[in-house]
Structure formats: C-alpha cells, structure tokens
Amino acid sequence: QLYHERHRPQIHFSPKQKWTNDPNGMVYHNGTWHLFFQHYPDSTIWGPMHWGHATSKDLVHWQEQPIALYPDSLGYIFSGSAVVDKNNTAGFGKNALVAIFTHHDPQGEKEKRNNFQNQSIAYSTDEGRTWTKYAGNPVLKNPGITDFRDPKVCWYEPQKKWIMTLATKDRITFYSSPDLKGWTKESEFGKELGAHGGVWECPDLFQLDDDNGKKVWVLIVSINPGGPNGGSATQYFLGDFDGSRFAPVDTNTRWIDYGPDNYAGITWSNTGNRKIFLGWMSNWLYANIVPATTWRNAMTIARELKLKRTGNEMYVASEPVAELKKIQSKPVVLHNIQVQKSFDVASKAGKITFPARLDLNFEKNSDYSIVLSNDAGEEVAIGYNKAQQQYYIDRSRSGQTNFQKDFPARHVAPRLSKAGSMDLSLILDVNSVEMFADSGLTVMTSIYFPTKPFTHIRIESPENVTIKKLTVSSLKSIW
Numbered sequence: 072q073l074y075h076e077r078h079r080p081q082i083h084f085s086p087k088q089k090w091t092n093d094p095n096g097m098v099y100h101n102g103t104w105h106l107f108f109q110h111y112p113d114s115t116i117w118g119p120m121h122w123g124h125a126t127s128k129d130l131v132h133w134q135e136q137p138i139a140l141y142p143d144s145l146g147y148i149f150s151g152s153a154v155v156d157k158n159n160t161a162g163f164g165k166n167a168l169v170a171i172f173t174h175h176d177p178q179g180e181k182e183k184r185n186n187f188q189n190q191s192i193a194y195s196t197d198e199g200r201t202w203t204k205y206a207g208n209p210v211l212k213n214p215g216i217t218d219f220r221d222p223k224v225c226w227y228e229p230q231k232k233w234i235m236t237l238a239t240k241d242r243i244t245f246y247s248s249p250d251l252k253g254w255t256k257e258s259e260f261g262k263e264l265g266a267h268g269g270v271w272e273c274p275d276l277f278q279l280d281d282d283n284g285k286k287v288w289v290l291i292v293s294i295n296p297g298g299p300n301g302g303s304a305t306q307y308f309l310g311d312f313d314g315s316r317f318a319p320v321d322t323n324t325r326w327i328d329y330g331p332d333n334y335a336g337i338t339w340s341n342t343g344n345r346k347i348f349l350g351w352m353s354n355w356l357y358a359n360i361v362p363a364t365t366w367r368n369a370m371t372i373a374r375e376l377k378l379k380r381t382g383n384e385m386y387v388a389s390e391p392v393a394e395l396k397k398i399q400s401k402p403v404v405l406h407n408i409q410v411q412k413s414f415d416v417a418s419k420a421g422k423i424t425f426p427a428r429l430d431l432n433f434e435k436n437s438d439y440s441i442v443l444s445n446d447a448g449e450e451v452a453i454g455y456n457k458a459q460q461q462y463y464i465d466r467s468r469s470g471q472t473n474f475q476k477d478f479p480a481r482h483v484a485p486r487l488s489k490a491g492s493m494d495l496s497l498i499l500d501v502n503s504v505e506m507f508a509d510s511g512l513t514v515m516t517s518i519y520f521p522t523k524p525f526t527h528i529r530i531e532s533p534e535n536v537t538i539k540k541l542t543v544s545s546l547k548s549i550w
C-alpha cells in the first residue's frame with residue numbers, strides 16, 4: 072500500500088502530491104484508460120494549472136505518470152478533452168492522441184481583458200507519454216467572452232467532422248472542424264434553459280441508447296455555483312443533435328449527482344457504446360480549504376452511464392463500473408434482516424473494514440438511515456425520508472466540519488424512481504460516500520473528514536423495516 076496519510080482515499084484516484092481539480096482529456100486507447108487532471112504541482116491550493124496524468128488498465132487501479140502539459144507563454148492549461156485521431160485529420164499521425172484544452176492567460180485576466188481564454192491543441196504519438204503543443208495555437212480565438220473554456224470534442228460520423236462543445240459563460244456554443252485546427256461556430260444552446268445560478272463549465276456531448284435502442288443525445292453542463300445543494304454541481308439535458316444544433320426534449324433541469332461533491336465530470340472518449348463518467352470529488356465552496364496534508368482532492372469512482380425510464384420520464388442513471396468487483400472481497404449476503412429500531416451490521420456480517428461496499432434491497436418504500444460512526448462520536452447518516460420522498464446524506468456531525476460554514480449540512484435529493492421496491496448501493500472510502508439509489512437514478516456523493524476513521528455501520532428505522540437482502544463487501548486499496 073502506497074498511501075497512509077489520514078483521509079487519503081484508498082479506492083479513488085488522488086495525485087501523489089499537491090492540488091487537483093477537474094478530470095481532463097479522458098480517452099481510452101490501446102487498452103489504456105487515460106485520466107489527465109487539473110494539477111498544480113507546487114501547492115495544495117489552486118494555482119497555475121498543468122495537466123497531470125494517470126493511466127489505468129481497468130478503471131480501478133491508477134498509475135500516476137509524468138505531468139503531460141505545462142503552462143506556457145499562452146497561459147495556464149485549463150480543462151479540456153482528448154480524442155484519438157483515427158483518420159489523421161490533423162496530420163499529426165494516424166491514431167495520434169490529440170488534446171484540446173483552454174489556454175488561460177493570467178495576465179489578460181489581471182488586466183481585465185475579455186479574451187484571456189482561448190482553445191489550443193497538443194498531440195502525442197507515443198501513447199500519451201509525451202506531448203507536443205501545436206505551433207499554430209490557439210486554434211479557436213476568443214471573440215470577447217470572459218468565460219470561454221473547457222472544450223469537449225467528439226467525432227460526428229454522419230458529417231465526418233469534429234464537434235467542439237464549449238462552455239461560454241451562460242450557454243454552450245458548438246463549433247465544428249474537419250481537422251481540429253480550424254473551427255466554425257455552429258450554434259448556441261441554453262441561455263434560457265437549465266440552471267443559471269452560476270457560470271457554465273466543463274460540458275460533454277454524447278449519445279446513449281434508450282430502452283428501445285433509439286439513440287438519445289446527452290448534453291452535460293457543470294455549473295458553479297447554483298447546484299441543488301449549493302455550490303458546484305452537474306446538470307444535463309436530453310435531446311437531439313444534428314451536427315449543428317442541440318434540440319432538447321423538454322425544459323427539465325436534471326442532475327447527474329445531487330450530492331455536494333461531484334463536479335466537472337465528463338466521459339471517456341473512444342469507448343464505443345459504453346459511456347464511462349468520472350468527476351472531481353469536491354466543490355468550489357471549500358475545495359481549497361478542506362483538511363489536507365501532502366495532497367488535496369480526489370476523483371469519484373468511474374461510473375457507467377445508462378438511460379433509464381421511470382414513469383414517463385427518462386434520466387441518465389449512473390452505476391459503479393463493473394470493474395470495481397476486482398477489488399471486492401467475497402461478499403457477506405444476509406437475507407430478511409429485521410431492523411428493530413437499530414441494527415448493527417457487524418452483529419451479522421462480522422467486523423466491517425473500510426473501504427467497503429453495501430448493497431441493500433427493500434421490499435417497499437421505507438424510512439431508514441445507514442449510520443457510519445467512530446468512537447469519537449462522529450457520524451455520517453445516509454438514508455431515505457418517505458414523507459418527503461427524499462434521499463439524504465447528513466454530514467453535519469462528521470468530524471472536522473468547521474473550515475467552511477456550508478460544509479456541515481444535511482443534503483437531500485428527490486427520489487425519481489416510481490418503483491415500489493427500493494435498492495441502494497454505497498461505495499464507502501475512508502472519507503467519502505457515493506450513494507446510488509434505485510439502480511443509479513438518484514445519486515449523491517459526499518466527502519467528510521472524521522478525526523478518527525469510521526469503524527461501525529448501523530441501520531436505523533422507525534418502522535421496523537425488513538431489508539430483503541443486504542450485501543456487505545470490503546474493498547481492497549487500489550494503491
């Protein structure tokens with residue numbers, strides 16, 4: 072095991088040292104999952120951004136690689152994406168990896184110019200090990216929009232062109248290109264739709280199959296602030312995209328994750344029909360001031376996205392990738408557990424060691440609360456409130472919480488599923504919970520900082536609920 076620091080995630084990616092925020096440039100290529108990330112290698116607080124780099128063969132175990140992109144005369148390296156240029160459209164080589172990112176010029180920002188964010192590219196012909204910035208950067212110049220960033224590029228096969236989905240302040244702007252070097256504006260979307268409590272950032276555009284095998288386009292847009300539980304969060308739209316315009320199916324605002332700690336997430340490119348998402352497990356409300364030692368912040372686990380229908384509504388559901396099973400111990404499976412007020416999971420399942428995974432099935436909608444605790448009297452409660460039809464995660468007494476006023480809180484999320492029965496999966500690391508309710512229809516992610524590790528799990532219910540099936544497994548450190 073590589074990492075022993077207090078609060079160091081054991082099943083999540085975090086950099087060996089110093090600061091990280093958004094995941095960047097996620098691309099699958101020749102059996103390797105690439106994860107680049109916003110990184111400042113000189114401090115545990117945000118600063119001049121680089122692209123750090125990590126690789127994985129299985130989406131679970133990560134190896135940190137040398138820094139891929141350093142700031143230069145055009146500015147810091149802000150968020151962006153990467154593609155495999157199969158047809159050598161850019162002329163950097165067949166199957167070259169091309170990164171498309173924002174150059175952020177701090178001097179221009181200081182002088183209050185309005186064109187300090189521009190889009191640039193870099194390429195790698197050695198499996199992402201070394202990167203060359205294109206001599207003609209920037210490839211997309213800023214027309215005078217202060218927030219003009221986070222390009223996500225995909226190949227649009229019907230018209231054989233690249234599409235760039237760009238966050239442009241309070242809307243998305245789509246551009247197209249034959250070669251990743253010259254870009255033409257196609258359209259704008261969203262000025263009058265969706266949540267607008269803050270600036271739009273880190274978009275993504277891709278297709279998923281609905282339950283009839285019909286393709287639906289998904290447009291992901293992160294927003295900061297303005298999330299459903301305050302601060303940063305990620306909304307999405309369902310619709311159609313014709314190579315030029317995104318037409319939404321309705322005017323609903325949907326959220327990828329209702330919890331406070333899943334931001335700037337996007338999907339890997341070049342994965343065929345599978346769509347794998349990963350986000351930054353923090354929130355700009357407190358990302359710079361959470362308790363930290365040698366590094367600060369981490370990513371969520373990789374999640375598979377699928378379209379699911381409930382009643383007449385369609386949603387993007389997220390579930391932990393199947394690969395997570397690789398680190399899962401043989402589970403203890405318990406049936407028909409009667410919760411008489413409070414049930415100590417260890418009493419039937421044996422001693423719980425964290426990280427862990429819990430899967431619960433309830434026959435009917437019930438009030439319950441799953442409480443993680445330690446000997447210091449600190450707790451995190453995850454549960455469901457039947458009267459309000461809301462899931463919640465309460466971290467108000469979770470240990471160190473007073474570094475920011477909004478951190479100690481009970482966060483809620485609507486139950487979207489119309490099903491009579493309920494299921495819940497919890498992925499518990501030493502300082503985070505990822506809750507996937509109703510097969511991933513309602514998702515919440517939350518971090519916390521207990522002064523001593525959590526060691527106990529109990530389940531409480533005021534209504535003597537029966538848990539049809541409870542599965543408990545420990546998860547092996549990925550480091």
Ligand code: FRU
Nearest residue numbers: 093109120149150220272335
């Ligand atoms: C989102 C974000 C992006 C930007 C990056 C800078 O968290 O603000 O919009 O590119 O972080 O680090």
